[in-house]
Amino acid sequence: MGVDETFALSVGDRLRSIEDRLTDSAFGQTPFVTEAASHIINAGGKRFRPLLVVLGSRLYPGADPDAVERAALVVELTHVASLYHDDVMDEADLRRGAESANHRWDNSVAIMVGDFLFARASSIVATLGVDYVALQADTFARLVQGQIAETRGPQAGDDPVAHYLRVVADKTGSLIATSAVFGGMVCGAPTEVLRALAAFGEELGVVFQLSDDIIDIASDSTGKTPGTDLREGVPTLPTLLVKAGHDPADARLRQLLSGQIADPDVLAEALGLMRAHPALAAARAEVERRAHLAKDHLAVLPEGDAREALLELCDRIVSRTT
Structure with a gap:
């Protein structure tokens, strides 16, 4: 519409x-x-x-x-x-x-x-x-x-990917969820809609952060220097997925991801390997999956421009990663 x-x-x-x-x-x-x-x-x-x-x-x-x-x-x-x-x-x-x-x-x-x-x-x-x-x-x-x-960081027995996603939900998803709920509260939305806005915002917040994770590796046209997180050794979903794997062919990449990367040539090598790795596609799939979940939560909202704008917002965030 x-x-x-x-x-x-x-x-x-x-x-x-x-x-x-x-x-x-x-x-x-x-x-x-x-x-x-x-x-x-x-x-x-x-x-x-x-x-x-x-x-x-x-x-x-x-x-x-x-x-x-x-x-x-x-x-x-x-x-x-x-x-x-x-x-x-x-x-x-x-x-x-x-x-x-x-x-x-x-x-x-x-x-x-x-x-x-x-x-x-x-x-x-x-x-x-x-x-x-x-x-x-x-x-x-x-x-x-x-x-x-x-x-x-993840403690003994913790799954590093699950730990990271919990951190993202708390640090990013929680305030984005509250933002959507505050809007609903101001206009007197019923409880069912407020719950939907909270669930939508939580997923959207995770999508927002995970899309940034992908952009750090995949894009050099967004104004952000590519490989910033890689250089600083900041965990992201794609790098954590690589580390979680056991393919001997990834040994060099896992070595590069073990800490900070100061050398520009080494950073370029890591970026090239990450861009070609299936983990990047897996991260994109996770972003799309969560965006669909977020949009599903909006089904109970009244039809109109506000709901359409929220749906379009999901699509815009996903499109940043492709």
């Missing part, structure tokens, strides 16, 4: 208003706090989570535009705050193409700025009601536990 142009334009208008308020939300009591808290926000981003709030809020008529924007601010501020902490833990030098906050200032500043933005999100979610606060708190707990699990 496709999404009506007027609907798409109105969603764009709402997202621009959210963007303006996002900048305002980062203002602190001193110019330095404002500068540091605005650093990642000003670097841009997909604003994927606010988009889900807006689309979810259009499933039923009557959503208060201000409440929609406040809900979107909560999820995006939470996401941005988590990036400050992630960069400290990953010792990152760059974030969204710009110097990371921990590199520009130091780890302590980056951690405290992340805390400041979490506090801002908490202040805003309190204006929406107790149910929103409870969901936000549960989501935050999952984010933290996902980060802890990622930091510790």
Whole structure:
């Protein structure tokens, strides 16, 4: 059916208003706090989570535009705050193409700025009601536990692939699910629809991350330097699938995947081997499988532009990997 142009334009208008308020939300009591808290926000981003709030809020008529924007601010501020902490833990030098906050200032500043933005999100979610606060708190707990699990890595007896997928669900899927649910809550969606939005968002979040895993290996036209995760030794679904195998022909590739890769020539070799390996096709198949599951959850939603937009969003994420 496709999404009506007027609907798409109105969603764009709402997202621009959210963007303006996002900048305002980062203002602190001193110019330095404002500068540091605005650093990642000003670097841009997909604003994927606010988009889900807006689309979810259009499933039923009557959503208060201000409440929609406040809900979107909560999820995006939470996401941005988590990036400050992630960069400290990953010792990152760059974030969204710009110097990371921990590199520009130091780890302590980056951690405290992340805390400041979490506090801002908490202040805003309190204006929406107790149910929103409870969901936000549960989501935050999952984010933290996902980060802890990622930091510790799989333990004895754990399947590394299953462990990785649990981490992705907690670190990425949980907040994307909450974004969709917040949108439904603002427009008064019934419980059955809210449950469907949560299940949809959880799968969509995993699809979103796994598609990034594939792009890191398969594409050099997205603005992201190919092989970034390979170079830094970051586990991804395709590399974990290779490591899980026992084919003697993969011995060289498994050796290359055993740690970081500093040499550009060695990185090029690893990329070439990964691009030719069946694990990449298997990862793509997993992305498509999960995208289908996500779309199936939308069957209970009312027909209309909002549901169509959510379905199209799934397709766009999958298409990034082909």
